[in-house]
Amino acid sequence: MASVTLEHVKKIYDNKVVAVQDFNLEIKDKEFVVFVGPSGCGKSTTLRMIAGLEDISEGILKIGDRVVNDVEPKDRDIAMVFQNYALYPHITVYENLAFSLRIRKEKQEDVHRKVVQAAEILGIMEYLGRKPKALSGGQRQRVAIGRAIVREPAVFLMDEPLSNLDAKLRNQMRAEIILLRRRLDTTFVYVTHDQTEAMTLGDRIVIMKDGFIRQVGTPHEVFDKPKNLFVAGFIGSPQMNFFDAQLTRQGDSYSLATHGIQMELDAERAALLRENQVDTMKVILGVRPEHAVIRFEDHENAIPCTLNVNEMMGSELHLHVSITDDQTAILRMPTIDLTEEKRRKLTAGSPLYFSFASKVVQLFDPETEDSLLFK
Amino acid sequence: MAHKFARFFISLPGRLVRGLLTLVSWIGAFFKKIGSEIADIVQTFVHGDWKTRVSYVVMGFGSFARGQYLRGILFFLFQLVFNLYILFFGGSYLAKLGTLGTVQTTTKNRVTTYGDNSFLILLYGILTIFFIIAFIYTWRVNIKQNKISEQILKSGKKLQSAKDDLGAMADSQFHKTLLALPMLGIFMFTVLPIIFMVLVAFTNYDYSHQPPGKLFTWVGLSNFKTMLSVGGANFGSTFSQVLLWTLIWAFFATFLNYFLGMMVAIMINKRGIKLKKMWRTILVMTIAIPQFVSLLYVSKMFAADGLINTYLLKWGWIDKALPFWTDGTWARITIIVINIWIGIPYLMLIATGISMNIPADLYESARIDGANAMQTYAKITLPYMLFVTGPYLLTSFIGNINNFNVIFLLSGGGPLSMELAGNAGYTDLLITWLYKMTVNDTNYKLAAVIGIIVFIITAVINLTVYNLIPSVRNEEDFQ
Amino acid sequence: MAKEDRIPEVDIVVDHKAGVIREVHPPHKLRSRKGHERRVNASIYVVLTIISIIWLAPFVFLVLQSFRSYITENGGMVSYLIPKQFSLDNYRFLFQPESQYLRWYTNTLIIALFCAVIQTIMVLSVSYVLSRMRFRGRRFIMNMILVLGMFPGFLTMIALYFLLKQLGLTQQGAIPGLILIYVASSGMGYYISKGFFDTIPKSLDESARIDGATRFYVFKRIIMPLSKPIVIYTILMGFMGPWGDYVFASYVAFGKSESYNVAVGLFRWMNTRDLQGYFTRFCAGGVLVAIPITILFFILQRYYVEGVTGGAVKG
Numbered sequence A: 001m002a003s004v005t006l007e008h009v010k011k012i013y014d015n016k017v018v019a020v021q022d023f024n025l026e027i028k029d030k031e032f033v034v035f036v037g038p039s040g041c042g043k044s045t046t047l048r049m050i051a052g053l054e055d056i057s058e059g060i061l062k063i064g065d066r067v068v069n070d071v072e073p074k075d076r077d078i079a080m081v082f083q084n085y086a087l088y089p090h091i092t093v094y095e096n097l098a099f100s101l102r103i104r105k106e107k108q109e110d111v112h113r114k115v116v117q118a119a120e121i122l123g124i125m126e127y128l129g130r131k132p133k134a135l136s137g138g139q140r141q142r143v144a145i146g147r148a149i150v151r152e153p154a155v156f157l158m159d160e161p162l163s164n165l166d167a168k169l170r171n172q173m174r175a176e177i178i179l180l181r182r183r184l185d186t187t188f189v190y191v192t193h194d195q196t197e198a199m200t201l202g203d204r205i206v207i208m209k210d211g212f213i214r215q216v217g218t219p220h221e222v223f224d225k226p227k228n229l230f231v232a233g234f235i236g237s238p239q240m241n242f243f244d245a246q247l248t249r250q251g252d253s254y255s256l257a258t259h260g261i262q263m264e265l266d267a268e269r270a271a272l273l274r275e276n277q278v279d280t281m282k283v284i285l286g287v288r289p290e291h292a293v294i295r296f297e298d299h300e301n302a303i304p305c306t307l308n309v310n311e312m313m314g315s316e317l318h319l320h321v322s323i324t325d326d327q328t329a330i331l332r333m334p335t336i337d338l339t340e341e342k343r344r345k346l347t348a349g350s351p352l353y354f355s356f357a358s359k360v361v362q363l364f365d366p367e368t369e370d371s372l373l374f375k
Numbered sequence B: 001m002a003h004k005f006a007r008f009f010i011s012l013p014g015r016l017v018r019g020l021l022t023l024v025s026w027i028g029a030f031f032k033k034i035g036s037e038i039a040d041i042v043q044t045f046v047h048g049d050w051k052t053r054v055s056y057v058v059m060g061f062g063s064f065a066r067g068q069y070l071r072g073i074l075f076f077l078f079q080l081v082f083n084l085y086i087l088f089f090g091g092s093y094l095a096k097l098g099t100l101g102t103v104q105t106t107t108k109n110r111v112t113t114y115g116d117n118s119f120l121i122l123l124y125g126i127l128t129i130f131f132i133i134a135f136i137y138t139w140r141v142n143i144k145q146n147k148i149s150e151q152i153l154k155s156g157k158k159l160q161s162a163k164d165d166l167g168a169m170a171d172s173q174f175h176k177t178l179l180a181l182p183m184l185g186i187f188m189f190t191v192l193p194i195i196f197m198v199l200v201a202f203t204n205y206d207y208s209h210q211p212p213g214k215l216f217t218w219v220g221l222s223n224f225k226t227m228l229s230v231g232g233a234n235f236g237s238t239f240s241q242v243l244l245w246t247l248i249w250a251f252f253a254t255f256l257n258y259f260l261g262m263m264v265a266i267m268i269n270k271r272g273i274k275l276k277k278m279w280r281t282i283l284v285m286t287i288a289i290p291q292f293v294s295l296l297y298v299s300k301m302f303a304a305d306g307l308i309n310t311y312l313l314k315w316g317w318i319d320k321a322l323p324f325w326t327d328g329t330w331a332r333i334t335i336i337v338i339n340i341w342i343g344i345p346y347l348m349l350i351a352t353g354i355s356m357n358i359p360a361d362l363y364e365s366a367r368i369d370g371a372n373a374m375q376t377y378a379k380i381t382l383p384y385m386l387f388v389t390g391p392y393l394l395t396s397f398i399g400n401i402n403n404f405n406v407i408f409l410l411s412g413g414g415p416l417s418m419e420l421a422g423n424a425g426y427t428d429l430l431i432t433w434l435y436k437m438t439v440n441d442t443n444y445k446l447a448a449v450i451g452i453i454v455f456i457i458t459a460v461i462n463l464t465v466y467n468l469i470p471s472v473r474n475e476e477d478f479q
Numbered sequence C: 001m002a003k004e005d006r007i008p009e010v011d012i013v014v015d016h017k018a019g020v021i022r023e024v025h026p027p028h029k030l031r032s033r034k035g036h037e038r039r040v041n042a043s044i045y046v047v048l049t050i051i052s053i054i055w056l057a058p059f060v061f062l063v064l065q066s067f068r069s070y071i072t073e074n075g076g077m078v079s080y081l082i083p084k085q086f087s088l089d090n091y092r093f094l095f096q097p098e099s100q101y102l103r104w105y106t107n108t109l110i111i112a113l114f115c116a117v118i119q120t121i122m123v124l125s126v127s128y129v130l131s132r133m134r135f136r137g138r139r140f141i142m143n144m145i146l147v148l149g150m151f152p153g154f155l156t157m158i159a160l161y162f163l164l165k166q167l168g169l170t171q172q173g174a175i176p177g178l179i180l181i182y183v184a185s186s187g188m189g190y191y192i193s194k195g196f197f198d199t200i201p202k203s204l205d206e207s208a209r210i211d212g213a214t215r216f217y218v219f220k221r222i223i224m225p226l227s228k229p230i231v232i233y234t235i236l237m238g239f240m241g242p243w244g245d246y247v248f249a250s251y252v253a254f255g256k257s258e259s260y261n262v263a264v265g266l267f268r269w270m271n272t273r274d275l276q277g278y279f280t281r282f283c284a285g286g287v288l289v290a291i292p293i294t295i296l297f298f299i300l301q302r303y304y305v306e307g308v309t310g311g312a313v314k315g
Helices: A043-051 A093-103 A108-122 A137-150 A167-184 A195-201 A219-224 A229-234 A267-275 A340-345 B002-047 B050-055 B061-065 B069-098 B118-154 B162-169 B174-200 B222-228 B235-269 B276-288 B291-301 B307-314 B328-355 B360-369 B373-401 B404-411 B430-439 B444-466 C033-066 C089-095 C101-132 C138-149 C155-166 C171-184 C191-198 C202-211 C215-244 C247-252 C262-271 C279-299 C301-313
Strands: A004-012 A018-027 A032-036 A058-063 A078-081 A155-159 A187-192 A204-209 A212-217 A241-250 A253-258 A261-264 A281-287 A293-295 A303-312 A316-322 A328-334 A351-355 A362-364 B106-108 B111-113 C011-015 C020-024
Touching: A004 A043, A018 A043, A018 A212, A032 A043, A032 A195, A043 A058, A043 A078, A043 A155, A043 A187, A043 A204, A078 A137, A078 C202, A093 A108, A093 A137, A093 C202, A108 A137, A108 A167, A137 A167, A167 A195, A187 A195, A195 A204, A195 A219, A204 A219, A204 A229, A212 A219, A212 A229, A229 A281, A229 A362, A241 A328, A241 A362, A253 A267, A253 A281, A316 A351, A328 A351, B002 B050, B002 B118, B050 B061, B050 B118, B061 B069, B061 B118, B069 B118, B069 B162, B118 B174, B118 C155, B162 B174, B174 B444, B174 C101, B174 C138, B174 C155, B174 C171, B174 C215, B222 B235, B222 B444, B235 B276, B235 B328, B235 B373, B235 B430, B235 B444, B235 C033, B276 B328, B276 C033, B276 C279, B291 B307, B291 B328, B291 B404, B291 C033, B291 C262, B291 C279, B328 B373, B328 B404, B328 C033, B360 B373, B373 B444, B404 B430, B430 B444, B430 C155, B444 C155, C033 C279, C089 C101, C089 C279, C101 C138, C101 C171, C101 C191, C101 C215, C101 C262, C101 C279, C155 C171, C155 C247, C171 C215, C171 C247, C191 C215, C202 C215, C215 C262, C215 C279, C247 C262, C262 C279, C279 C301
Parallel strands: A032 A187, A032 A204, A078 A155, A155 A187
Antiparallel strands: A004 A018, A004 A058, A204 A212, A241 A253, A241 A281, A253 A261, A281 A362, A293 A351, A303 A316, A303 A351, A316 A328, B106 B111, C011 C020
């Protein structure tokens, strides 16, 4: 049970490639933090630095109150679950779980107790006598987690543990990890490229790109208050829609014009813009697909568009529309109140109109890509 | 394809220049490193405490004084051994390295007074130089450790004890533990002899200059001049002829075997052909049987009174024995043909293994597209094979340049010719010629020259071709 | 790979543009494809049979001629192939003390055994370190070995001979001397084994290190159990090597026939004593060497192919 602190941590490879830039983060004890970002953003590298598998080029890493920059992995009181599970193929599941305990020369009774305990938590009791190649992907996954549990570490590190599982299994395991977390009550540092995993699992999310941290926050914060274009586009599925727009300031109020509509911004938004001293300028407007109000007829402040593709997702439809030749958008419409008549109107080429409220609007500076609302 | 070759040759001068520039930049970096090391040595002295400063003269003192007894003792022992070595052994040899000995061995009245031994002088001289380099390096490590130890103590941490050091041998320093013996072996049995021989090429060590009876000495580049001179039936022209044949042989040996082997593999692998295992096993027998048995036997088969000639005569197909080994050109062709017999099974195995790895979907999509057998081979099988075996072809080519066994056991390098110096024969490769010069003529100096030239050829081929072969350049295309 | 040899009666053609699938009745040439394929296969069988005969012939002849007694018939080269009388005289000769054949055989056996063991230890050590560990000087070592390998092997022999002579490891003591030469630099042949080790995921090592294992523990308890094919391959290579070496063995044992290995001994029979009709005895000696090696090779053939294609070809 320990906190993890990274101060100005950098990772520079021999060929001068900087993989991680000036990473500052304080992970509180028992917190579940997720590093998320596209491939090559540095999240795995940072995790490996915490584990001790990569040297830290600059900066200080503390686990608890100890500076552990030069401490061997085995002395850092951590456990790690790898993407490809890293199970030892030539020994049984029981021995895999017992591996670290045997190295520390623990007594057989203790070893047995801890192994059985971990196996019970993960539901793998009946596999204890088998070898890894006789297990399915999901079962191997659990053994890998079991190995980490047995260590009773202060910090749990997980490197894209669900990436090798199929979609259904992934959903299932996500729930199990949440339960696991509750049961173990330890600090977790979790790396993934999947923003859904990040949003569902993390107490806080660290979004990274090209070695930099782009935002740190709770799932709610990064969803509703993205600090830059990248975070806004990365979080949320389907992706947020972006439009070019013109922001005009008139005294204390602001209005937004785009694609033929003009709307006043509400008081809250206006206050945020005033605080950040935003004046009349061109902006990038962001609206999430789920925040659009879609109608078949024109209405106030509605943008006309044409339906291209209609994806049936089950409980909702994803409507891919074009507004102009080069501006497209994705909108979401629940299917629950959809009558037959309306369904027939949703064919390729049908006209639609969508509008949105001021309170869901996100605004970004086209040059810096920073949010104009949340700094 | 042709324009690719043209581009290759045109780009050669550019490559050469770039290669040289890289070499120069390495040398520059090397000197820079030396400079910074020296600067660090001076700094450590200036800023170090008294224990460190004493360590400049008495190695290991600093470690010992700071409680790292094991390290201290080891350093000190090393220094002691080194000093004793130089004093009583190496020093004298090193001194004579410049002349390789001046005092002749004389025999008077059946009493032999041994003078200088050029061989031992060269050998131990080199050894001593290495020892000196090792000493300088160890001394440097000793200094560096002092500096690091000071820093560690200053920051309040503890130094590694002997127990820690020994533990590290199985962990963070495991590479040193595992590499110690192999590296020692390689050094004593490969590095040292090679450097020795390279230097011999610059001496006149041959039959008439053999220690301990005689001395040999430095002669600069004259051996190279002898070997590389042109005109007449001397070493120079012999050298170029042997070199030419070596390259021709390597070319045919490599590529003939490659394509024929692949064809055989494809034939056996073709669907509809039964008993695949049997065909493969029959061919693989050639690899299993030791080469000296099969090659020696086969060479006798082609002899003037051998099986082939005997039966051809019997059946009346010829009226006198075919000169397989006695005529230069016949011998060359025979060797290439017999080498096919040796080489195809290897290639067939490899080609089989690889073709099993070609993803089946490539073939399936070709079938759907309507490709026939020829097209499939040319567009899918061949490129994939070339890609995967590119490096193998390169090593194979170089291996054939040095293919001692096949030549020696089959033809002994013969037939000999009056036109070729140094007992070279028509089928001699550079290395079989080297062997003859060593064993038969005791002409070590020229043997060494040949060795160096073979090295240069190998190195040049490696460097230029390595970056060209598709596997290194177009990796992305295949993945 | 298709299991059926039969060609379907109709062709299925995908018309991408129209977005449909059409059936096309085969043109005339398709219907004769079956016959065409049969003809091709037949000619392949013929070629393969010829090849097999050519490849096997020398060995068949070798065995045949080993049965032609040097006492009752001619032990040298003659103009017929099948012995007039099948006799085991040649083989008996091999086992007589004056032939020294048994001595050579045991010599080679001893050398091969030592080589197999020591060489494997050396090669696997180097391959493991270069594959799994990163340290200063790693690139240097790999490049140095590459460069050293470009020198002809025999070049080192001259200096080594004198070195060994100083230590008394030539002629009389040629056996230990030869072993030393073979194994000392064997670390240079790490390439294939390293290729194999590279295929074992590093995450196994990392996971074990986090659990607290030392690198030695990882080497012994994790990597080695997973490396059976390459260990066997390396042992096999180490064992088979000395049987066929003429160059180094002849140089080191120069003059002392008790220290020859089989290659040198048989070579002498063939080339210097052939006038006295040692040919058939050479055949017999060759057969006795070939049989165990061939059997060994076949038993372990699959490890050989794994080793060669797995390591050398992947580069």
